[in-house]
Amino acid sequence: MTVAAQRVSLVLLILLNMFHTPAWAQAPTGLSINIVEGEGAINNIRQRVNREPIVQVEDQNHKPVAGAVVVFFLPDSGASGTFADGSHMLMAVTDSQGRAAARGIRPNSQSGPMQIRVTASFQGLTASSVIAQSNVAGAAAASGFAGLSTAAKLAIILGIAGGAAAAGAIVATHGGGGSSSSSTVVLSPGTPSVGAP
Numbered sequence: 001m002t003v004a005a006q007r008v009s010l011v012l013l014i015l016l017n018m019f020h021t022p023a024w025a026q027a028p029t030g031l032s033i034n035i036v037e038g039e040g041a042i043n044n045i046r047q048r049v050n051r052e053p054i055v056q057v058e059d060q061n062h063k064p065v066a067g068a069v070v071v072f073f074l075p076d077s078g079a080s081g082t083f084a085d086g087s088h089m090l091m092a093v094t095d096s097q098g099r100a101a102a103r104g105i106r107p108n109s110q111s112g113p114m115q116i117r118v119t120a121s122f123q124g125l126t127a128s129s130v131i132a133q134s135n136v137a138g139a140a141a142a143s144g145f146a147g148l149s150t151a152a153k154l155a156i157i158l159g160i161a162g163g164a165a166a167a168g169a170i171v172a173t174h175g176g177g178g179s180s181s182s183s184t185v186v187l188s189p190g191t192p193s194v195g196a197p
Helices: 002-021 150-175
Strands: 033-036 040-043 054-061 069-073 089-093 098-099 113-121 127-137
Touching: 033 127, 054 113, 054 127, 089 098, 089 127
Parallel strands: 040 127
Antiparallel strands: 033 054, 054 098, 069 089, 069 113, 113 127
8 A cells, every 4th residue: 555545545534533433432522542562662673673663542431432443653764673574664453442553663773762652533622642662773673782893883892891800810929829729700791881971
């Protein structure tokens, strides 16, 4: 489906939602979007892996709203991605639990924070929200090391090397004294902390 066809479908669904109210249902007077999954997720851009955002649309009484039109918008530039059809926009309709998912996001090659805008509409009501995620390369998805500057990485490496040298000095000064007892030195570097220059 082309982007133009998606937009036409979106407009039609919004129009249908504006005028369709079942006789037995009480029309909502307010909408809200709750983020169920995906907030704070880290997307691995080397493996093209991401965590699927899922939202729940609710009425003013915090009851799920089925049949609401939800549109997910990925950024046009910077850390972003595309949906399966290559576009930056995905339209979905909430299920009986009021939930909609942004399936098939493929992160691009840009590292950094990514904000996914989300809008929902139902019977003339609208709501919007933002899902904050990050695109990172490879091992950074697990360790966060690649997100550090070159100077910070160098400081961590030098700190580890300095700790190893200190351990070697302790072994050299205490291990060769002619004593028959042996001692073991264990080097356990803690979590590195690097401040701004």
